[in-house]
Amino acid sequence: xxxxxxxxxxxxxxxxxxxxxxxxxxxxxxxxxxxxxxxxxxxxxxxxxxxxxxxxxxxxxxxxxxxxxxxxxxxxxxxxxxxxxxxxxxxxxxxxxxxxxxxxxxxxxxxxxxxxxxxxxxxxxxxxxxxxxxxxxxxxxxxxxxxxxxxxxxxxxxxxxxxxxxxxxxxxxxxxxxxxxxxxxxxxxxxxxxxxxxxxxxxxxxxxxxxxxxxxxxxxxxxxxxxxxxxxxxxxxxxxxxxxxxxxxxxxxxxxxxxxxxxxxxxxxxxxxxxxxxxxxxxxxxxxxxxxxxx
Amino acid sequence: xxxxxxxxxxxxxxxxxxxxxxxxxxxxxxxxxxxxxxxxxxxxxxxxxxxxxxxxxxxxxxxxxxxxxxxxxxxxxxxxxxxxxxxxxxxxxxxxxxxxxxxxxxxxxxxxxxxxxxxxxxxxxxxxxxxxxxxxxxxxxxxxxxxxxxxxxxxxxxxxxxxxxxxxxxxxxxxxxxxxxxxxxxx
Numbered sequence: 001x002x003x004x005x006x007x008x009x010x011x012x013x014x015x016x017x018x019x020x021x022x023x024x025x026x027x028x029x030x031x032x033x034x035x036x037x038x039x040x041x042x043x044x045x046x047x048x049x050x051x052x053x054x055x056x057x058x059x060x061x062x063x064x065x066x067x068x069x070x071x072x073x074x075x076x077x078x079x080x081x082x083x084x085x086x087x088x089x090x091x092x093x094x095x096x097x098x099x100x101x102x103x104x105x106x107x108x109x110x111x112x113x114x115x116x117x118x119x120x121x122x123x124x125x126x127x128x129x130x131x132x133x134x135x136x137x138x139x140x141x142x143x144x145x146x147x148x149x150x151x152x153x154x155x156x157x158x159x160x161x162x163x164x165x166x167x168x169x170x171x172x173x174x175x176x177x178x179x180x181x182x183x184x185x186x187x188x189x190x191x192x193x194x195x196x197x198x199x200x201x202x203x204x205x206x207x208x209x210x211x212x213x214x215x216x217x218x219x220x221x222x223x224x225x226x227x228x229x230x231x232x233x234x235x236x237x238x239x240x241x242x243x244x245x246x247x248x249x250x251x252x253x254x255x256x257x258x259x260x261x262x263x264x265x266x267x268x269x270x271x272x273x274x275x276x277x278x279x280x281x282x283x284x285x286x287x288x289x290x291x292x293x294x295x
Numbered sequence: 296x297x298x299x300x301x302x303x304x305x306x307x308x309x310x311x312x313x314x315x316x317x318x319x320x321x322x323x324x325x326x327x328x329x330x331x332x333x334x335x336x337x338x339x340x341x342x343x344x345x346x347x348x349x350x351x352x353x354x355x356x357x358x359x360x361x362x363x364x365x366x367x368x369x370x371x372x373x374x375x376x377x378x379x380x381x382x383x384x385x386x387x388x389x390x391x392x393x394x395x396x397x398x399x400x401x402x403x404x405x406x407x408x409x410x411x412x413x414x415x416x417x418x419x420x421x422x423x424x425x426x427x428x429x430x431x432x433x434x435x436x437x438x439x440x441x442x443x444x445x446x447x448x449x450x451x452x453x454x455x456x457x458x459x460x461x462x463x464x465x466x467x468x469x470x471x472x473x474x475x476x477x478x479x480x481x482x
Contacts (some may be wrong), residue, residue: 055412154367191370
């Protein structure tokens with residue numbers, strides 16, 4: 001059984017507990033062991049980089065060094081955590097002085113960062129490490145007839161430029177096809193959910209969320225699938241306010257891709273952390289079970 | 296006497312990890328502004344802001360809301376034909392105004408970021424209920440109530456922790472931080 005160091009990040013402890021549970025359930029079924037990093041600290045989110053860059057890299061480096069100590073590659077399900085740790089590693093490897101400075105600080109916690117292990121986003125683990133073939137073979141109840149908008153958001157793929165998928169990736173669609181669902185042609189899939197602007201510049205964030213929800217409705221999506229807790233919260237929890245602001249009638253469920261994979265694997269919804277949504281995906285799932293409803 | 300660096304050099308070199316940001320290579324093509332999902336809400340679009348930086352319009356740049364409205368989506372960064380990391384330049388300007396305590400009045404971003412950092416430095420983890428007071432009082436009454444309702448719903452769904460989390464090796468963690476910024480016992 002292949003093992004990885006698992007960095008849940010602050011959101012997955014509570015706000016995105018469903019992502020956490022469904023991640024553990026589905027990876028277990030796929031024969032992958034995610035070992036939670038003992039005593040991990042916050043990745044710094046975006047706010048830390050507003051204040052001090054050096055300290056922000058130190059936070060990331062502590063987590064990376066702990067994974068190295070275990071001899072394991074690191075997996076982060078949150079796109080923000082992933083981006084921060086991926087680039088902490090890249091910058092420290094690029095700049096030996098920076099690495100040395102931060103290693104001096106890490107000594108206080110008996111840690112040392114070398115920078116040789118790989119940092120994966122969880123969806124990258126599913127698509128490229130585990131592979132769609134294996135996922136397809138584990139499906140028990142294909143999500144036939146369920147139209148899903150694959151929402152990539154920002155930081156899974158940006159600001160990395162070392163790949164060909166910056167503008168129009170398709171791996172999320174492929175993943176959804178592998179569990180029997182129908183990926184919707186979601187043209188705004190790479191656009192931003194507003195991130196922390198939801199707090200600091202709300203009208204701007206609402207406009208961005210409105211665009212994403214409108215696009216999901218326009219492409220007849222039954223649900224939106226996300227791979228990031230902030231995207232999930234922004235798109236799901238503010239639909240009522242958006243409806244009032246824009247005179248719309250959105251009621252689009254927004255779930256984690258791991259919850260959808262788990263459903264297809266026949267795992268009980270409760271074990272996938274389903275039931276904690278503001279907008280229940282239940283109806284969408286039930287409609288799928290009764291194809292005579294004709295979608 | 297040594298000359299002071301131009302403003303665009305200052306901003307370019309605020310980015311430690313990328314060894315400078317080539318702001319002066321901007322060709323004013325406007326791809327960044329066309330890509331930016333927040334441009335409409337900014338005092339100046341990203342393209343215009345870069346032109347202003349290159350023209351040395353320091354005061355107007357620092358007083359604008361543009362960089363505090365950047366959502367860090369990095370769409371401009373991956374598209375810039377001149378290889379400017381525009382989102383990182385926005386980060387650099389945020390830090391610059393934080394250091395100088397010189398940002399546009401009424402912005403929530405600076406206080407929110409500061410409280411966030413303090414929370415992490417003290418406990419190693421972030422905790423939403425501590426962050427809420429940094430912004431909720433600057434909302435209008437309707438947004439205030441909406442936010443309270445959203446928070447209550449999250450609580451009822453078991454999506455907000457009751458107690459603030461903290462890491463186990465907190466003493467080591469704090470010593471590690473004071474190694475980077477010598478803050479003595481202030482923590």
